[in-house]
Amino acid sequence: MAKKRQGAFTAQINGKTVVISNAPVGVYRTVGSVIFDCINYAVITLAAITTVLPILYIIFNSFATEFELQTRSMFLIPHTWSTDAYIYIFASNKLIRAFGNSVFITVCGTLINLFCTVTMAYPLSKKYLKMRKPILNIVIFSMFFSGGMIPGYIVVSSWLGMSGTYWALLIPGAISAYNMMIVKNFFQGIPQELEESANLDGCNDLMTLVRIVLPLSLPVLATFGLFYAVGHWNSYFSAMIYLTDDKMYPLQLILRQIIITAEASASDMTLMDPDFVEPPKESIKMAVIVVATVPIMCVYPFLQKYFVKGVMVGALKG
Amino acid sequence: MTVNARSETSMPVTRKIESQNSVKRFVVAIMRNKWLYIMMIPGLVYFLVFKYLPMWGLIIGFENYAPYTGPLKSPFQGLEWFRFFFSTPMWLNYLGNTLILSFMSIILTFPAPIILALMLNEIRNMLFKKITQTLLYMPHFISIVIVVSITYVIFGAGGIIYKLTENIVGHSIDYLGDPGVFRWMIVGQSIWKETGWGTIIFLAALTNVDTQLYEASMIDGANRAQRLWHITLPAIRSTIVLMLVLRMGSVLDTGYEHLILMSNSLNRTVSLTLDVFVYQNGIKGGLYSYTTAVGLMKSIVSVLMVVTSNKIAHALGEEGLY
Numbered sequence: 001m002a003k004k005r006q007g008a009f010t011a012q013i014n015g016k017t018v019v020i021s022n023a024p025v026g027v028y029r030t031v032g033s034v035i036f037d038c039i040n041y042a043v044i045t046l047a048a049i050t051t052v053l054p055i056l057y058i059i060f061n062s063f064a065t066e067f068e069l070q071t072r073s074m075f076l077i078p079h080t081w082s083t084d085a086y087i088y089i090f091a092s093n094k095l096i097r098a099f100g101n102s103v104f105i106t107v108c109g110t111l112i113n114l115f116c117t118v119t120m121a122y123p124l125s126k127k128y129l130k131m132r133k134p135i136l137n138i139v140i141f142s143m144f145f146s147g148g149m150i151p152g153y154i155v156v157s158s159w160l161g162m163s164g165t166y167w168a169l170l171i172p173g174a175i176s177a178y179n180m181m182i183v184k185n186f187f188q189g190i191p192q193e194l195e196e197s198a199n200l201d202g203c204n205d206l207m208t209l210v211r212i213v214l215p216l217s218l219p220v221l222a223t224f225g226l227f228y229a230v231g232h233w234n235s236y237f238s239a240m241i242y243l244t245d246d247k248m249y250p251l252q253l254i255l256r257q258i259i260i261t262a263e264a265s266a267s268d269m270t271l272m273d274p275d276f277v278e279p280p281k282e283s284i285k286m287a288v289i290v291v292a293t294v295p296i297m298c299v300y301p302f303l304q305k306y307f308v309k310g311v312m313v314g315a316l317k318g
Numbered sequence: 319m320t321v322n323a324r325s326e327t328s329m330p331v332t333r334k335i336e337s338q339n340s341v342k343r344f345v346v347a348i349m350r351n352k353w354l355y356i357m358m359i360p361g362l363v364y365f366l367v368f369k370y371l372p373m374w375g376l377i378i379g380f381e382n383y384a385p386y387t388g389p390l391k392s393p394f395q396g397l398e399w400f401r402f403f404f405s406t407p408m409w410l411n412y413l414g415n416t417l418i419l420s421f422m423s424i425i426l427t428f429p430a431p432i433i434l435a436l437m438l439n440e441i442r443n444m445l446f447k448k449i450t451q452t453l454l455y456m457p458h459f460i461s462i463v464i465v466v467s468i469t470y471v472i473f474g475a476g477g478i479i480y481k482l483t484e485n486i487v488g489h490s491i492d493y494l495g496d497p498g499v500f501r502w503m504i505v506g507q508s509i510w511k512e513t514g515w516g517t518i519i520f521l522a523a524l525t526n527v528d529t530q531l532y533e534a535s536m537i538d539g540a541n542r543a544q545r546l547w548h549i550t551l552p553a554i555r556s557t558i559v560l561m562l563v564l565r566m567g568s569v570l571d572t573g574y575e576h577l578i579l580m581s582n583s584l585n586r587t588v589s590l591t592l593d594v595f596v597y598q599n600g601i602k603g604g605l606y607s608y609t610t611a612v613g614l615m616k617s618i619v620s621v622l623m624v625v626t627s628n629k630i631a632h633a634l635g636e637e638g639l640y
Contacts (some may be wrong), residue, residue, distance in 0.1 A: 030541065033542055037440070040437050044437055044441065044446075044450050047434065047454065048450045051453050054468050055468070056511075074478050074481055094375075115360070116364060117389065117566060119358065120358055120360070120362070122354070122357060123355065123357050126351070129354060130348065134364065135358070138365055138370075144375070145373070145617060145621055146369065146372065147371075147372025147374075147375055148372070148610065148614060148617050149368075149601040150601070150609045151371075151372035151376055153512070153600070153601055154372075154375055154378070155371050155375055157506050158385050159371070160367075171364075174360075174368075175364055175365070180496075205351065205353035205357070205391055206356075234459075234460075236462075236463050237574075237575045237578075244602075252461050252463045252464075253463075255463050255467055256463050256579065259467040259470055260579055282471070282476070288467075289467050289468060293460060293464055296460065300456060300459055308455070308518055311522070312518070
């Protein structure tokens with residue numbers, strides 16, 4: 001639809017107004033309209049620059065020498081490039097281990113998420129299933145009301161005894177009720193005849209799911225898998241409250257330790273703080289930020305359309 | 319239902335047979351789909367253990383919970399914790415911090431994606447649109463730890479913005495510690511991170527607008543502002559209302575994962591919202607019963623807010639959330 005409208009009055013600003021012949025008769029671009037377009041383009045460009053500039057600044061400055069960072073004030077592109085900061089952070093295996101932990105948590109967590117989401121969503125997509133309504137109500141109610149932070153913490157840490165293990169990070173968020181409902185709605189849209197014919201050919205429900213339904217819903221699974229994966233990669237809170245051994249810490253938590261806790265305790269002047277760490281040099285902080293961001297930034301441009309599709313699917317339902 | 323209605327008038331014996339039959343039918347129906355039920359077990363267990371067990375766990379808010387005695391044997395206290403919370407002089411402060419931050423972020427962050435979506439919608443150069451959208455969506459995928467870390471590097475002492483303000487204003491501003499700046503930093507970070515991503519849902523609603531409406535209005539002589547006001551905005555009105563209903567439900571949620579990272583001893587007077595209070599005294603301080611009670615009040619208010627704002631949405635003639 002957007003394309004159609006574009007064709008109707010395509011007029012681009014290259015310093016001047018271009019009157020396009022296929023514009024509907026009687027449409028003239030008024031001066032106000034042109035001014036509006038100029039401002040519009042300018043504001044959006046500015047917004048986009050504001051979005052990327054901090055990230056670019058961090059990336060470029062992480063390659064600057066510590067001397068340049070201390071002496072030269074305010075620059076984006078360093079004069080002399082150096083990889084000292086990266087050599088320094090990869091010399092200790094703390095960061096590499098944290099990176100590995102994050103990868104492990106993300107891969108296992110996402111697999112658990114997808115397994116539980118699909119196995120819950122598929123039966124609930126069958127309208128003839130007995131007890132379907134009450135189970136759906138159980139799910140929907142949990143979207144509006146929750147026990148809150150503390151009871152959830154007590155259940156995981158003391159009643160189930162998961163604290164100190166990765167289970168506490170992987171299991172408590174196994175299903176997002178919202179994502180599950182969207183996947184369920186997608187399954188409902190798959191033609192029933194396909195599954196019936198599979199049943200006639202002797203497939204039980206489990207085999208139908210694996211052989212017929214899952215191959216048809218790969219794009220949806222990819223989308224939600226990505227959402228879950230980004231969630232795991234970016235999360236720090238459950239790791240912070242449940243993990244005790246800092247050898248198990250994921251990257252985000254190490255990042256918090258290196259930059260935020262160190263900085264805050266330095267500015268507090270409370271050297272009694274047990275978390276106190278000597279604030280690292282600027283370039284090292286920046287290099288750590290880059291290492292933690294790069295994996296997402298590398299995959300993001302290629303996967304953007306899946307992410308957007310995921311939001312759209314949810315939006316249509318809502 | 320029909321079984322019951324009939325059995326009222328039947329002999330007891332028939333009734334027994336019929337109820338046996340209905341049980342049998344139920345069992346047969348379950349067995350026919352046994353794989354579907356087996357499949358559901360992990361999910362069901364998950365919801366019961368991680369969603370409903372904590373709800374049952376809310377009873378510790380009404381007792382003096384001791385981890386070793388367990389929730390069943392801990393002494394029951396009734397509403398003692400609630401009374402205690404309202405007797406502390408600080409509770410108004412926590413509530414005030416929560417509400418101020420929350421309304422500030424609703425007023426400032428809620429309209430931002432709508433405005434940006436409307437602006438992006440006016441762009442006709444598809445390449446430009448695609449590039450800017452890609453850039454604007456990106457921060458959504460950057461973790462909050464990284465956003466706060468970048469803030470620390472850029473706004474902290476010696477950071478580029480810190481130096482810039484020193485040069486322009488003449489004196490330095492403690493962006494990370496000053497209580498007066500704290501809320502603006504939080505809202506600013508949220509806007510930077512989520513505005514672009516927030517446009518998707520509105521842009522999706524905008525693609526559903528019938529283009530004939532625009533053409534007809536142009537023939538009738540409507541200018542761009544009039545088209546925006548009379549066609550585009552009404553088209554996304556229900557989406558806006560829906561998003562607002564959802565947002566109002568979380569009016570007491572201040573995003574503790576974000577706040578915990580930004581709070582320090584200098585800005586404690588404004589950074590302690592109900593969420594942060596629950597985290598610090600509950601998880602860090604071990605006052606489980608007390609903070610559970612405070613959290614419960616929060617949850618109840620949230621549910622009430624969703625219900626109320628949904629009612630208002632219905633009154634405005636919108637579909638709302640349910």
